[in-house]
Amino acid sequence: xxxxAVLSRRSLLKGSxxxxxxxxxxxxxxxxxxxxxxxxxxxxxxxxxxPDDRIVVRIARSEMGQGTLTGLAQLVAEELEADWSKVxxxxxxxxxxxxxxxxxxxxxxxxxxxxxESHQYVREGGAAARIMLVQAAxxxxxxxxxxxxxxxxxxxxAPTGRTVTYGKVAAAAAKLEVPKEVKxxxxxxxxxxxxxxxxxDTVDKLNGKQVYGAxxxxxGMLNAAIKACPVxxxxxxxFDAAKVTGMPGVKKVVQVDRRTVAVIADHWWxxxxxxxxxxxxxxxxxxxxxxxxxxxxxLREGLDAEQAFEGNKAGDAKGAIASAAKRVxxxxxxxxxxxxxxEPMTATxxxxxxxxxxxxxxxxxxxxxxxxxxxxxxxxxxxDVHKVHLGGGFGRRGRSDYVTQAVLIAKQMPGTPVKLLWSxxxxxxxxxxxxxxxxxxVAGLDKDGNLTGLHMRISGQSILSGVNPQGLQxxxxxxxxxxxxxxxQEGPFGYGIPNLLIDHAMRNPHVPPGFWRGVNLNQNAxxxxxxxxxxxxxAGVDPLEFxxxxxxxxxxxxxxxxxxxxxxxxxxxxxPGTAKGLAQIMGFGSYVAAAAEVSVSNAGEIKVHRIVAATxxxxxxxxxxxxxQVEGSFVYGLSxxxxxxxxxxxxxxxxxxxxxxxxxxxxxxxxxxxILVPSGDFWGGVxxxxxxVAAPAVLNAIxxxxxxxxxxxxxxxxxxxxx
Amino acid sequence: xxxxxxxGRVVDIDAHPDTPLLWxxxxxxxxxGTKYGCGIAQCGACTVHIDGEPVRSCSVTLGxxxxxxxxxxxxxxxxxxxxxxxxxxxxxxxxxxxYCQSGMIMAAAALLAKxxxxxxxxxxxxxxxxxxxxxxxxxxxxxxxxxxx
Numbered sequence: 001x002x003x004x005a006v007l008s009r010r011s012l013l014k015g016s017x018x019x020x021x022x023x024x025x026x027x028x029x030x031x032x033x034x035x036x037x038x039x040x041x042x043x044x045x046x047x048x049x050x051p052d053d054r055i056v057v058r059i060a061r062s063e064m065g066q067g068t069l070t071g072l073a074q075l076v077a078e079e080l081e082a083d084w085s086k087v088x089x090x091x092x093x094x095x096x097x098x099x100x101x102x103x104x105x106x107x108x109x110x111x112x113x114x115x116x117e118s119h120q121y122v123r124e125g126g127a128a129a130r131i132m133l134v135q136a137a138x139x140x141x142x143x144x145x146x147x148x149x150x151x152x153x154x155x156x157x158a159p160t161g162r163t164v165t166y167g168k169v170a171a172a173a174a175k176l177e178v179p180k181e182v183k184x185x186x187x188x189x190x191x192x193x194x195x196x197x198x199x200x201d202t203v204d205k206l207n208g209k210q211v212y213g214a215x216x217x218x219x220g221m222l223n224a225a226i227k228a229c230p231v232x233x234x235x236x237x238x239f240d241a242a243k244v245t246g247m248p249g250v251k252k253v254v255q256v257d258r259r260t261v262a263v264i265a266d267h268w269w270x271x272x273x274x275x276x277x278x279x280x281x282x283x284x285x286x287x288x289x290x291x292x293x294x295x296x297x298x299l300r301e302g303l304d305a306e307q308a309f310e311g312n313k314a315g316d317a318k319g320a321i322a323s324a325a326k327r328v329x330x331x332x333x334x335x336x337x338x339x340x341x342x343e344p345m346t347a348t349x350x351x352x353x354x355x356x357x358x359x360x361x362x363x364x365x366x367x368x369x370x371x372x373x374x375x376x377x378x379x380x381x382x383x384d385v386h387k388v389h390l391g392g393g394f395g396r397r398g399r400s401d402y403v404t405q406a407v408l409i410a411k412q413m414p415g416t417p418v419k420l421l422w423s424x425x426x427x428x429x430x431x432x433x434x435x436x437x438x439x440x441x442v443a444g445l446d447k448d449g450n451l452t453g454l455h456m457r458i459s460g461q462s463i464l465s466g467v468n469p470q471g472l473q474x475x476x477x478x479x480x481x482x483x484x485x486x487x488x489q490e491g492p493f494g495y496g497i498p499n500l501l502i503d504h505a506m507r508n509p510h511v512p513p514g515f516w517r518g519v520n521l522n523q524n525a526x527x528x529x530x531x532x533x534x535x536x537x538x539a540g541v542d543p544l545e546f547x548x549x550x551x552x553x554x555x556x557x558x559x560x561x562x563x564x565x566x567x568x569x570x571x572x573x574x575x576p577g578t579a580k581g582l583a584q585i586m587g588f589g590s591y592v593a594a595a596a597e598v599s600v601s602n603a604g605e606i607k608v609h610r611i612v613a614a615t616x617x618x619x620x621x622x623x624x625x626x627x628x629q630v631e632g633s634f635v636y637g638l639s640x641x642x643x644x645x646x647x648x649x650x651x652x653x654x655x656x657x658x659x660x661x662x663x664x665x666x667x668x669x670x671x672x673x674x675i676l677v678p679s680g681d682f683w684g685g686v687x688x689x690x691x692x693v694a695a696p697a698v699l700n701a702i703x704x705x706x707x708x709x710x711x712x713x714x715x716x717x718x719x720x721x722x723x
Numbered sequence: 724x725x726x727x728x729x730x731g732r733v734v735d736i737d738a739h740p741d742t743p744l745l746w747x748x749x750x751x752x753x754x755x756g757t758k759y760g761c762g763i764a765q766c767g768a769c770t771v772h773i774d775g776e777p778v779r780s781c782s783v784t785l786g787x788x789x790x791x792x793x794x795x796x797x798x799x800x801x802x803x804x805x806x807x808x809x810x811x812x813x814x815x816x817x818x819x820x821x822y823c824q825s826g827m828i829m830a831a832a833a834l835l836a837k838x839x840x841x842x843x844x845x846x847x848x849x850x851x852x853x854x855x856x857x858x859x860x861x862x863x864x865x866x867x868x869x870x871x872x
Contacts, residue, residue: 063820064820065818065819065820065821065856066819067819198813198816199816199818201821202812202813202816202817202818202821203804203813204821205818205821205824206804206809206812206813206818206824206828207756207797207798207800207801207804207809208754208755208756208757208796208797208798208825209756209798210821211755212758212822214755214758214759215749215755217753217755223750248739267738267746267750267751268746268750269738269742269743269746269750340855341822341855342758342760342766342768342820342822342823342853342854342855342856343758343760343820343822344759389820389821390820391758391820391821391822392820392822392855392856393820394855421759423762424760424761424762424763624816625816628816628819628858628861631857631858631859631860631861632819632856632857632858633857634857635854635855635856635857635859636855636857639855657761657762657763657765658760658761658763658765658766658853659763659765663853663855664857664859665850665851665852665853665859666846666847666850666851666852666859666862666863667847667848667851669859669860669863671860672860
């Protein structure tokens with residue numbers, strides 16, 4: 001019934017040995033020996049064209065729902081002058097990238113960088129292939145190349161009326177030299193890019209055929225369930241394997257690393273059942289007494305600390321605040337959160353004394369490969385990863401801890417493929433969490449209500465300290481200042497404040513941090529945009545008007561804010577019982593804003609009725625998919641704002657599943673209106689930035705509705721009942 | 724050994740009666756379209772139909788299902804993506820990562836079978852599945868498109 005999901009061992013080994021070719025790694029397409037033998041030569045690294053005109057575009061970045069796959073294929077197809085209806089895709093393997101001198105460049109899929117970082121070279125890849133196809137046709141006809149034109153996969157020579165399809169000349173084109181320099185079309189001439197074409201990866205998601213990591217089946221494969229010490233920093237002392245080895249299906253109980261044990265069984269449910277019954281002794285380590293309270297105390301201390309890293313400085317903020325007519329102060333906080341991908345972490349590995357193959361959903365095929373090389377003990381040339389679509393990523397699958405585990409487990413079963421799947425509970429307890437921070441916002445207003453000075457002190461966790469300490473700059477973590485920077489393309493601060501100090505007292509709890517979709521922009525936007533709202537009210541000025549004055553030199557920041565203000569009907573009376581709120585930020589290279597309309601019942605129940613978003617990502621490759629990212633970003637951001645918090649008790653995370661860590665559901669979903677205002681002069685990302693404006697727009701609307709200012713998330717902890 | 728009727732076929736499953744139906748379907752019957760998300764009937768990724776009712780298969784044991792009960796999984800909803808919900812989902816490009824969508828589609832199909840013209844309140848009540856990518860508004864639009872409303 002699900003034969004397409006099963007790879008024969010022969011094809012598997014053949015596939016690993018296959019050179020560039022057209023080895024198809026999308027497991028949804030049945031892979032046969034015949035296909036491997038009939039491998040079509042590529043025109044160049046990005047484009048394979050079959051004799052029957054089918055086009056396969058190579059996609060290096062991972063698809064996790066964000067639509068990058070379709071967008072990148074559109075960009076290649078645009079320059080290729082392809083017939084879009086003939087276009088499909090495949091993932092090259094990271095091992096192949098290594099062997100070919102990184103011809104596909106970066107595989108990393110995070111930071112909303114999939115398209116904005118690679119649009120230039122993938123378009124050049126498409127253009128180069130088109131030039132080669134035209135050259136091949138011209139050569140065959142004996143006519144000047146300049147007299148030939150390509151459109152919709154057909155090359156035409158007008159003077160003689162001859163035409164030929166790409167498939168007929170692809171083999172000849174493949175033998176030509178790849179042109180070094182190509183000219184790209186201006187966006188104004190796009191016919192495939194810039195259009196809302198349908199996604200290339202929808203069909204198999206409608207009938208159960210899409211094979212995710214959790215669905216991989218290999219001949220003779222066993223399944224593993226895993227448990228790491230629930231206290232971060234703790235270790236595994238021992239386990240009593242004899243208690244479970246007689247249980248149904250159990251093959252082996254193995255120590256994976258110094259803090260982790262796994263049960264290997266015929267079926268995963270058997271492995272999990274045995275693991276739950278396995279007596280395990282942990283050394284809970286130095287953090288066994290840590291709690292949310294002790295962590296909060298550490299962060300509070302940082303709010304007043306002398307030493308802090310500067311992120312943005314102008315004038316003399318502290319002096320200006322000291323001499324201000326009015327001083328406004330507020331302290332905000334943002335909790336740990338788990339990514340909670342719908343598909344828990346999973347990877348499948350086959351280790352033999354000669355080589356190591358593995359299959360997994362990953363946001364970074366190359367770092368997954370590096371992790372497997374290290375864990376396998378084999379040289380790089382003997383390892384490769386076969387990527388599959390992700391059941392959600394959100395930053396979590398940029399880490400390769402589960403890949404390392406899968407290889408370490410498979411290594412203890414040489415010659416037998418083993419699929420590791422985390423339980424939801426393991427996924428919740430062994431996350432890399434949204435960093436926890438607090439911020440003390442202090443501002444001075446002059447007698448006319450003008451903002452004369454702002455000091456924003458962030459206290460809390462640094463992601464880079466946890467995941468990539470070599471990325472620190474003299475101890476300073478630049479990621480902390482997302483959206484708050486004095487300049488640059490990534491996330492400059494939009495407000496012109498004469499005396500400004502934004503600094504960070506780094507306080508790193510023992511809970512491991514990670515890049516969580518939207519990253520530090522999420523809490524920075526809440527801190528800044530809610531406090532701007534507070535300042536506007538303190539000054540007695542309309543929140544939009546208050547911002548306008550400060551954003552004179554940031555027209556793009558202001559542009560999206562004005563767009564949502566117009567969209568929500570700012571300045572016009574709200575429907576009875578409802579109120580409006582606004583927020584803007586710049587991050588991941590794009591300008592975003594949101595305006596929300598909410599009501600709060602007497603019982604304190606919040607309803608978001610409408611939310612309007614505006615995005616200026618510079619260029620839009622697929623408007624419908626950008627709209628999907630905006631809608632999805634509101635769900636991710638509002639789930640976090642309303643419901644999500646990972647608390648700590650006895651050194652471990654308390655929330656283990658969706659019953660205590662809820663996500664927003666359809667009944668809470670507001671109507672979303674997405675306005676795209678691309679200015680055409682840069683390339684920004686869209687997978688993340690809108691998340692950051694979801695919460696502050698709603699929090700500001702809640703204040704407008706109730707007069708209550710919520711400064712600590714999630715909202716489930718806030719009491720908004722009317723007295 | 725348990726005997727099940729899955730997608731109109733008789734399937735014999737060699738697993739402990741306490742095994743959740745979800746895992747019997749995925750591991751023994753090879754029907755991996757039905758997904759594991761939480762194991763506690765919270766997320767709905769494992770939704771299948773039993774005699775037309777949407778059921779969270781992670782929380783139903785193999786032993787509690789009789790051989791005559793008709794189980795339908797995403798693989799059996801239609802032979803060719805021709806169910807109105809599947810057609811609407813394709814038309815609106817509903818899925819993002821798609822992992823939750825088997826369950827979403829099964830829940831939506833069960834809703835339409837009972838209420839061919841569901842109201843927004845009906846949709847809110849029936850569609851309690853979690854989607855982390857945030858496809859909810861397209862799910863709602865897809866149900867309405869399939870229902871012709």
